[in-house]
Amino acid sequence: xxxxxxxxxxxxxxxxxxxxxxxxxxxxxxxxxxxxxxxxxxxxxxxxxxxxxxxxxxx
Amino acid sequence: xxxxxxxxxxxxxxxxxxxxxxxxxxxxxxxxxxxxxxxxxxxxxxxxxxxxxxxxxxxxxxxxxxxxxxxxxxxxxxxxxxxxxxxxxxxxxxxxxxxxxxxxxxxxxxxxxxxxxxxxxxxxxxxxxxxxxxxxxxxxxxxxxxxxxxxxxxxxxxxxxxxxxxxxxxxxxxxxxxxxxxxxxxxxxxxxxxxxxxxxxxxxxxxxxxxxxxxxxxxxxxxxxxxxxxxxxxxxxxxxxxxxxxxxxxxxxxxxxxxxxxxxxxxxxxxxxxx
Numbered sequence: 001x002x003x004x005x006x007x008x009x010x011x012x013x014x015x016x017x018x019x020x021x022x023x024x025x026x027x028x029x030x031x032x033x034x035x036x037x038x039x040x041x042x043x044x045x046x047x048x049x050x051x052x053x054x055x056x057x058x059x
Numbered sequence: 060x061x062x063x064x065x066x067x068x069x070x071x072x073x074x075x076x077x078x079x080x081x082x083x084x085x086x087x088x089x090x091x092x093x094x095x096x097x098x099x100x101x102x103x104x105x106x107x108x109x110x111x112x113x114x115x116x117x118x119x120x121x122x123x124x125x126x127x128x129x130x131x132x133x134x135x136x137x138x139x140x141x142x143x144x145x146x147x148x149x150x151x152x153x154x155x156x157x158x159x160x161x162x163x164x165x166x167x168x169x170x171x172x173x174x175x176x177x178x179x180x181x182x183x184x185x186x187x188x189x190x191x192x193x194x195x196x197x198x199x200x201x202x203x204x205x206x207x208x209x210x211x212x213x214x215x216x217x218x219x220x221x222x223x224x225x226x227x228x229x230x231x232x233x234x235x236x237x238x239x240x241x242x243x244x245x246x247x248x249x250x251x252x253x254x255x256x257x258x259x260x261x262x263x264x265x266x267x268x269x270x271x272x273x274x275x276x277x278x279x280x281x282x283x284x285x286x287x288x289x290x291x292x293x294x295x296x297x298x299x300x301x302x303x304x305x306x307x308x309x310x311x312x313x314x315x316x317x318x319x320x321x322x323x324x325x326x327x328x329x330x331x332x333x334x
């Protein structure tokens with residue numbers, strides 16, 4: 001499997017998980033004044049495929 | 060008048076997905092009953108709290124079977140509300156605040172939610188199960204009885220004990236972060252102690268000086284204000300831990316007036332405030 005194919009497969013899987021995650025989380029969220037910015041493809045892959053959480057709020 | 064075909068057998072079952080036998084090709088399991096559907100979606104909750112439903116299987120002489128979810132396992136559904144760890148979800152109940160929190164996986168911060176929202180989520184999952192299963196499932200209970208307010212409340216009430224977290228879940232030293240919780244102020248005071256204060260035998264830092272520095276830091280981070288009395292109480296503990304000094308009330312200022320201060324510590328690196 002080439003790098004490009006692997007990347008496309010990861011992207012497809014990550015988007016599917018992101019869609020499922022958003023569907024569930026929308027039941028728990030409250031309406032905010034400003035909508036959350038849409039995550040980039042890289043962020044989605046990091047979050048759902050590599051399970052790398054972004055850095056926590058640092059003080 | 061049409062009569063239903065006579066039932067030939069009725070069994071009560073706890074259905075869970077079959078484990079793959081060694082050597083069989085790995086194909087994604089397809090759920091056939093509501094219990095299997097939830098078990099495939101939430102394997103962690105099944106492993107911990109058991110089968111989601113007690114199901115009744117009725118087989119008729121014409122070869123058809125009907126599966127009816129008869130009784131709800133409240134513990135399973137309360138555990139299901141904890142979220143799917145594969146998606147990075149987590150829901151907790153902070154007992155001392157009587158508040159549910161869920162984690163935003165992209166931001167990795169916890170945000171508050173309500174029992175009513177969790178009930179809506181629970182009802183949505185039941186409805187989705189009813190929609191996705193085939194015609195062999197009796198969907199009346201899934202749609203009506205189990206989605207009633209009474210059952211939904213029972214699930215979220217049980218979740219309060221199953222998802223309960225101790226009061227230090229969001230403490231200043233905990234890796235868990237929530238949006239604008241009081242521990243953020245405590246962490247900021249820790250930063251103030253570590254980066255802007257240093258031991259110095261001749262100097263002192265008044266509560267007013269420290270509070271001003273803290274307010275500037277909080278403003279830079281858009282954390283909102285903290286009352287001076289709360290700041291003083293927490294900072295007194297932190298100063299004792301960090302520098303081994305207690306708060307004194309006999310430190311004279313430039314006009315000879317006594318004021319509250321910590322002796323043996325000085326404020327440094329003030330320019331970072333302006334950065």
